[in-house]
Amino acid sequence: MNGATIERVYVWQLPVRLYHWVNAACVATLAVTGYMIGRPMTVPVIGEASFSYFFGWVRFIHFVAAFVFFFNFLGRIYWGFAGNRYAHWDQFLPLTPRLLRKQWREAVEVMKVDILQAKVEPMESVGHNALAGWTYFLSFLAFLFQSVTGFGMYAAMSDAWLPHMFAWIVPLMGGDFAVRQWHHMMMWFFIVFSMIHVYLVFYHDYVEGRGVISSMAGGWKFVERRK
Amino acid sequence: MGGAPLSIWEQARLQGHSRRDFLQFCSWLAAAAGIQASGLSQVVHALDTKPRLPVVWFHFQECTCCSESFIRSSHPIVSDIILDKISLDYTETLQAAAGHQAEAALHETMTKHKGEYLMLVEGSVPSEADGVYCCIAGRTALDIVREAAADAKAIVAWGSCASNGCIQASRPNPTGATPIHQLISGKPTINVPGCPPIAEVMAGTIVYLLAFERIPQLDGLGRPKAFYSRRVHDTCYRRPNYDAGLFVESFDDENAKRGYCLYKMGCRGPVTYNSCGVIRWNNGVSYPIQSGHGCIGCSEASFWDNGPFYRHLASFPGFGIETTADTVGVAVGAVTAAGIAAHAITTNIRKRKVIAEGISESTPATKGEGESHG
Numbered sequence: 001m002n003g004a005t006i007e008r009v010y011v012w013q014l015p016v017r018l019y020h021w022v023n024a025a026c027v028a029t030l031a032v033t034g035y036m037i038g039r040p041m042t043v044p045v046i047g048e049a050s051f052s053y054f055f056g057w058v059r060f061i062h063f064v065a066a067f068v069f070f071f072n073f074l075g076r077i078y079w080g081f082a083g084n085r086y087a088h089w090d091q092f093l094p095l096t097p098r099l100l101r102k103q104w105r106e107a108v109e110v111m112k113v114d115i116l117q118a119k120v121e122p123m124e125s126v127g128h129n130a131l132a133g134w135t136y137f138l139s140f141l142a143f144l145f146q147s148v149t150g151f152g153m154y155a156a157m158s159d160a161w162l163p164h165m166f167a168w169i170v171p172l173m174g175g176d177f178a179v180r181q182w183h184h185m186m187m188w189f190f191i192v193f194s195m196i197h198v199y200l201v202f203y204h205d206y207v208e209g210r211g212v213i214s215s216m217a218g219g220w221k222f223v224e225r226r227k
Numbered sequence: 228m229g230g231a232p233l234s235i236w237e238q239a240r241l242q243g244h245s246r247r248d249f250l251q252f253c254s255w256l257a258a259a260a261g262i263q264a265s266g267l268s269q270v271v272h273a274l275d276t277k278p279r280l281p282v283v284w285f286h287f288q289e290c291t292c293c294s295e296s297f298i299r300s301s302h303p304i305v306s307d308i309i310l311d312k313i314s315l316d317y318t319e320t321l322q323a324a325a326g327h328q329a330e331a332a333l334h335e336t337m338t339k340h341k342g343e344y345l346m347l348v349e350g351s352v353p354s355e356a357d358g359v360y361c362c363i364a365g366r367t368a369l370d371i372v373r374e375a376a377a378d379a380k381a382i383v384a385w386g387s388c389a390s391n392g393c394i395q396a397s398r399p400n401p402t403g404a405t406p407i408h409q410l411i412s413g414k415p416t417i418n419v420p421g422c423p424p425i426a427e428v429m430a431g432t433i434v435y436l437l438a439f440e441r442i443p444q445l446d447g448l449g450r451p452k453a454f455y456s457r458r459v460h461d462t463c464y465r466r467p468n469y470d471a472g473l474f475v476e477s478f479d480d481e482n483a484k485r486g487y488c489l490y491k492m493g494c495r496g497p498v499t500y501n502s503c504g505v506i507r508w509n510n511g512v513s514y515p516i517q518s519g520h521g522c523i524g525c526s527e528a529s530f531w532d533n534g535p536f537y538r539h540l541a542s543f544p545g546f547g548i549e550t551t552a553d554t555v556g557v558a559v560g561a562v563t564a565a566g567i568a569a570h571a572i573t574t575n576i577r578k579r580k581v582i583a584e585g586i587s588e589s590t591p592a593t594k595g596e597g598e599s600h601g
Contacts, residue, residue, distance in 0.1 A: 038539065039553065040491060043472045049487075054472035115570075117577040156458060156500075171447035175527045176458075176498035181541055181552065188556030192563050199567045207578050209585055 005225050011086050011127055012219040019076045020216055026069035027190050030146075033062035038184050063154065070147050073140075086127030092137040106130035114203070122208045126223055132200075135193075142189050149173075149183040232278035249274070259300075259427050260434040260443075261453040273438040280437050281336050281344040283375060284318035287361050287368040288395045288404055289350030292423040293386040294320050299509065300426035316344070319363070330364050337378060345436060346379035348372065348407050351388040351395050355403030372410060381442060382407060382416040383432060387525060390418035390449075397531035408449055415442045418449040420501075422525035427506050428454045448528075450500065459522050460496035462504030465489070483519060493537040494521030501526045 012020075036058050043054050080089035094100040107130040113119045115131075123129075128136065151162065152169035153176060173179050204212045215221045233241070239249050250271065257270045286294075298321075315321070316336035317329065324332055336344055350368075353360035358367035376382060384407040387393035395404030408416045419432055432451055435443045444452040460466065468474070468488040475483045475492050490497070496504075499522050503514040515522055521537070524530040533541045540551040575582075 040472060040474060042474070042476060049467040049471040049473055052471035052473070054470075056470035058472075117573055120577060120581055122578075122581060156456075157461065167447065174529060175448075176500075177495065177524060177527055177530070177533045177541070180498055181533075184540065185552040185556070188552070188559060191556070192559055195560065195563050195567065199571070203571070203574060207574060207582060 006222050007225045008220045008222050009126055010219050011221045012215055013079075013083055013087060014219070015075070015079045016083060016087050017216055017219060019072055019079065022068065022072045023076075026065045026072065027194065029065040030062060030069060031187055031190055033058050033065065034184070034187050037062060038187075066147075066150050066154075069143075070151075073143050073147070091128050091133045092140065103130035103133065107134065114200075124223060126221060139189075139193055142186055142193075146183060146186055146190075149179050149186070153179055153183065234276050234278055235274040236276075238279065256434040256438065260431040260438065262435075262438075270434075270438045273440070277437070277440070279314040281340040282315050282347060283333060283336055283344055283379075284315060284321075284347040285349065285368075285371065285375065286319045287348065287350035287352050287372075287388075288402070289386065289388045291320055291349070293349045293388075293429070294318075296421075296423035296426045297385075297429045298426075300430040318347075337375060341378045343380050344378070345433075346375050346382045347385055348382060348389045349385040351392050351404040351406055352410055353395075353402035354405045354410075355401070360402040369410070372407065376411045376414055379414060381436065382411060382414050383436075384408065384416060384418045384420075384449075385429065386424055387420045387422045387528075387530070390420035391528035393422055394531050397529065416449060417442060417445065417451060420448075420450060420455075420526040420528075422530075424526070425454075425502055425506050425508060428502055446500075454502045454506075455500045455526070457500065457502075457505075458497060459499045459501050459503050459516070460494075462502075463488075463496055463516055464504065465516060478519075486519075489516060489519075489521040490539070492521045493535070493539050495524030495527070495530070495533075495536075496522040499524040499527050 040055060040058075043052075077089075079087050080092075085091075090096075090099055094103045106125065109119075109123055110125075110129050110131040113121070113123050127133075148166045148169050151166035155163040155167040155170075156176075158164070170176060170179055173182065201212050204210070210222045211220065236249055239252075240246075244252075253271045253274055254267060256274075257264075257267050260270075262270060284294075317333040319329075322329060322332070350361075352358065352368045352372055354369060358369035361368040363371060384390045388395060388404075389407045392400070392404050392406050395402060396406070406418075408418060417432060417436075419429060421428070428451075431454065432443065435451070435453075446452050446455060448455075460469070463469075465486060465488045468486070469490055473482065473485075473487040475487045475489050477483070478492065488494070494516065496516060503522070504516075507514045507517070523536045524533065527533075535542065538551065540553060542550055
């Protein structure tokens, strides 16, 4: 570390940051309202049903958040082609053998340094580290799964073309009950993912001090450059 | 019977029915099939000109609740449908013939009306051990279905057994019970699920076939859209309670008395496609939810396996009956939290030096600043 200077690098472009926070808000909203739909709480409503629309609102918020979530996700996919190299799709899905080998080596290194802590000295990775990139790819698959199953269930109460694009999932999975069950189970992936994700950014900032948390606000990270 | 077969109207007239009776009957049929008023003339025309539809009705792995439901159909008086308007040539439970006579009737229909008869199937078909678990007249159900389906005009799978296997096909399905659409390909097949299906739905399906001689519009699971396009939940009279968040918490509480929504009691209305909320049962008297019990989703595939009936989430396979996805989820969450805590502690031990170095490296700079000031 001696003789090194700290340089700042513009890593996360505005669309990436915007996507991240919209996504975070949507996932939080969807998980909370989704859990409530799956297991409704007892609300102290006194009077006739016609005076209240509480549960209707919970579902309405869930559906609106789902649409925002879906289009936000599509926007991110677009930015995987249009954005800078840290936002590029090959950060999540290395398709060339060369890139795969590079990311594989880095992922093994992340395992050693950060997860198992067999190695003590921190490693440097400017954008997503390879293991994080792959985990995000996994979460994209979960996004896709939730979108397909969610819209699939929604299709029966809608005439819009978008949900009906996913109506095929219901017969494929054998009925609404199964779709609902899987949709509900996948919610736990998001909860566990968020726990680990939030912990790890704290961890990285704590150990490395490269501004990983603030990078999602301003876009800047700090790297060491040897003179 | 020589010459051209008589049309349904001609037969009705021979039996002494007036034209007025006949037209009244046509409107009943049309209403039962969910046909709008403008389509009535089509129904009349069809029944005016078409001969009786030959029908064979098979019973395999089933409990006959579909037949029981069907003969309680109120609107198109069922005796009219079965005995006058269609010609039911073979059905184990209702026919007078038995033994060789019954078999002879079946084969006569199948040869005489080759490619024209309608095949109704009640019950699933066992496929394990070459189908020996269900035999009629010394032949397996599998064999009979294949033979009869080959020359049938169309197939109607009555009830959940024939449409999706129902209880016979639930885990572990020892007889290999199989719904009809999985055994027969290349024949138009209509699934009319339910345990049993609503009588008017059954009658309506037959009437549609009779009047229009084509398959009604079907959904992705082969069910007539006229009866299965909406959830029980979407047509439930207790729906406003659901939207308001008013739920029955236990079967003997005040909320149950007030008729709140049974969602939390495991009602399957939100995941079940059927007409119970609209047509109801026994001449439209009631349906399960109206009687204070949640829907068990009897017209949905594998509803026996999606238990317990009184909880919304199915028990999680492999974890015991009381374990739902949420229990598993909470456990995974707790393990994750423990893992995070352990990792945080390890970090402070293993990376102590790195963190300390980082802090001490930046300390001289601060000192330097302080010195230049001083």
